[in-house]
Amino acid sequence: MGWWERKTEDRPRWILEPLVGVGPLRFGTDSDEVKAALGGPLAGNGQVSADGMWWQDYRETGLTCIYDRGMILVGVVVGAVEGPRVRVGEVELIGRVPSEVRAEIHEFARSEGAAVRVNWSGDPEVAAWGVSMGTGRERGLSAGGWLEQKDTVVTSALLVGPELAHDPYATAPVLHWCDVRERGRNPGAWPVAPDHERPRWEWVPLERVGPLRFGMSPAEVAATLDGEVPAGRIGHFPFYWWGEDGQWHLNEDRFEKTGVSAHYWMHPDGVPRLGAVTSYGRTGPQVLHVGIPLVGVAPSALNAAVMQHVEDHDLGLRFCLSGAAVWDGLQLALGATRVGDTSVSEATFYTADWEM
Template structure:
């Protein structure tokens, strides 16, 4: 729990407005988070310490040495004709369990040095502004909820948004929102069913699942909660304004900004994609909050999600 709290704090400190708190937490991030048995927490520590201008050469070297030792041990353990198989298996069994998802490890094997700072082009863009609500009494298919109708949620990268946290089950989400899902999509694998997504129309939320756990949250542009990042709205805004603002405020390094096949910007550093959703003759932002395995939108999202544009 302590490491999870430190990881969330380190990610929140990416906000320039909290820069004064960095000296307080940087030593703890190095002493505790960088020494975690969870490889994802170690990566957060290295990435944040580097962004804060700290020397992480020792941490990078230690991580590479650890990975090399694991690779050698796995190679020996998988070779029934090689010497040292039993010793390798015994050594691997004695290693503390890495609580990070194995599929995430391969995506972070690159050397984590200080990210390249990209100077913004021109002055900072104006922050996006949410579209005003529809006229009073309008109840048509493109009705846009007014500011006073939307719940106010905050976004913590790779942790969750509002009352929803990644890793929740459908039952936990239903309890948190106080609403049962109106639509649930299942794919069939033989006799088994796998939950793909569930819609919560009153809340304006679509919860998407992987292995029965929440991995992506899509917020309806017309009626969903107003989710803010650095007090700036992300829901129901003009897509170009949100994209310009995010590009300007984000530290860009190779792979931190990509685009889906539909042209949606995906910000890997914070686990956020900005999709467009029709509202009559205009389009508004439909933000998607994602875990790492969902960043490839084309392969991760079900076909029904693409129909929301």
């Protein structure tokens, strides 16, 4: 049985022993002991850095194990839709409605005298337990029998040992797995701009999105957006997993006021050039295609509208990595962004040679 066929009630039930371990896994053990505890050998993807830190993703078990130097286990990520059901005290942490879990965590923490703070994603974090909560899109089988993403999100968790508990996402082993320093920090609220308050941008495939023309330099993009300074920049070194070697390349500028991200590719002249634009689901400009709004709507409703239009006009259809349906032949990718316990659509428009 694949992980996508497992019902929530069929997942293994694990107990979290704060700062000690979760289920059969114990922080401080080595990778061979982890494999033995999980019934290895286990197939999965992984990556090692120059300083000996490593993460290993085991999709079938819904876990990612994070190792420090010497392949010592320091963290476990439990997946929202495929990971074991983890309980701390009377609180079940995984695969549930985020607002319900948040309320239960606060109540249990008060009874235990533990402090609860908000992590980078706007979710609860309890240092005394080594728990930092997160979410993932809920998935399941459609009526037609294929795997589909739902509008709702459910809880996941990063669980760590005592060395990382003070601020898990600021520690080197966790940053190697998921570097959030360049992402926007969420204060724990997910406001959504009403559709009538969003600017309307025209999309001309292969040419421009609103005022942003493909091929612009970062300076030209900022000037076009009335001189807005990027709230964050994301880039990489040529061999980022091996250290900060070579020339740093700009990948993305995040413009929070406008509600878009500008994605760049490195031109042979050495200047980053605009290759894609993402309109944020919660705050970005509205873009319509054949009268269908692409931004800020329920992903399931957008999916249904796209598929109906394709059927009515006998068009080609393809699916994005997010699971969203799009018209074949268009340089368009549809995704979703979280809004508390659910999600809304966002759209990325790109050039012909852009690789999504």
